[in-house]
Amino acid sequence: MGKKRLEDALTKTNENVKVVYRSFQLDPTLPKDINMSLSEAIAKKYGISIEQSKANNENIKKMALEVGLDFQLDTLILTNTFDAHRLTMLAKKHGLMNEMTDRLLHAYYTESKHIGDHQTLVELAKEIGLDEDEVKKMLSSNDMAEEVQADQQEASELGIRSIPFFLINRKYTITGAQPTETFVQAIEEIAKQDGPFTEITDEGVTCDENGCEIPKK
Structure with a gap:
């Protein structure tokens, strides 16, 4: 969802942003074949009931639909x-x-x-x-x-522990599947601060569910 929201944000800004994907595994120790559903795995990892886990997945599916994604989490193969x-x-x-x-x-x-x-x-x-x-x-x-x-x-x-995680100009971070508007705000304000994604300074900005805080010069 974070990827889709970023892509949507890029259609709403005139900034020339290049997106590069990086490899990251939440759990590199997982085997290739796992005899467990996503709901069961989440329940086990976070110590919640299967019912709670399934309810969480349903919420994620609904959020995905809002951005045009069809998540089939019940049959997802870990x-x-x-x-x-x-x-x-x-x-x-x-x-x-x-x-x-x-x-x-x-x-x-x-x-x-x-x-x-x-x-x-x-x-x-x-x-x-x-x-x-x-x-x-x-x-x-x-x-x-x-x-x-x-x-x-x-x-x-870099201290990355979760996905999705976005690193802009190698110093500004956005964590989680933030709303499209948050990405637009971040991209445009960073462009004003740094120029057209070419100048790097020592200061940074962090974006979370409350929005983005751009350091003042």
């Missing part, structure tokens, strides 16, 4: 996403990272596909124009692992 991230890094080499990211997210949240399964990843990659043999070769090796790990190490150094 998995370790490390190989999916490696695939996005391969796609990046071919200028298709955005397309691969969109396809993976739709497959995971809407189509309930197992994006930890190699054959599934191959089929998704073919859909956006990647070469099948190249994808299979990458998945059967450790290629792109260092690139994913480098992103995750950088996220750790």
Whole structure:
């Protein structure tokens, strides 16, 4: 949802913003195959009932619909996403990272596909124009692992612990799926403060559910 709201915000501002996706796993220790539903996993992680967990998921589904997303959380297949991230890094080499990211997210949240399964990843990659043999070769090796790990190490150094997380000009942060208006406000005010996303200063801004606070010069 945060990604969609950011995309909506970019259509409402004249600023020339370049979006770059980074690899991040909330739990890198997860196995590829998990015999547990999302509701069960959330209930276990936060110590709440299955009913509470399902109610939370229903709220998320309703919020997603408001921005045009069809989340099928009841049938979502939990998995370790490390190989999916490696695939996005391969796609990046071919200028298709955005397309691969969109396809993976739709497959995971809407189509309930197992994006930890190699054959599934191959089929998704073919859909956006990647070469099948190249994808299979990458998945059967450790290629792109260092690139994913480098992103995750950088996220750790930056103190990132949750998703979605947005870093603008490498110093301004927006956490969570904020309203579209919050993104618009942040982008426009940062552009006024720093110029057209080219000048970097030492000061920063943090945006949360209460909006954005831009430091005064």
